[in-house]
Amino acid sequence: MKETLLLKEFDNAEDKKMVLLEIDKKLQIWTVSHLDLHLGDTSFKLPYEDDPKVRFLFKKLEPHHSAMVNTVENVLATHQKIVPHLFNKRI
Secondary structure, three states: OOHHHHHHOOOOOHHHHHHHHHHHHHHHHHHHHHEEEEEEEEHHHHHOOOHHHHHHHHHHHHHHHHHHHHHHHHHHHHHHOOOOOHHHHHH
């Protein structure tokens, strides 16, 4: 997530907090979107995907998606002093 690169650009806590809140928001969207596309979501009229080829592709994608999510969560955890409520929410 390119917003993580912005963290090095700011020295004050308020600017970093703004970036961290944006990172958290995008992480939530990422996670929900991935699940909705894979498992379906009735509110968005997304059906459960049971095509074997598509399921295979999601299975192949999962380790990469998980690695990206874990990395972003680690970034948020590293900066927990600036926005402690984000870290507490994930525990």
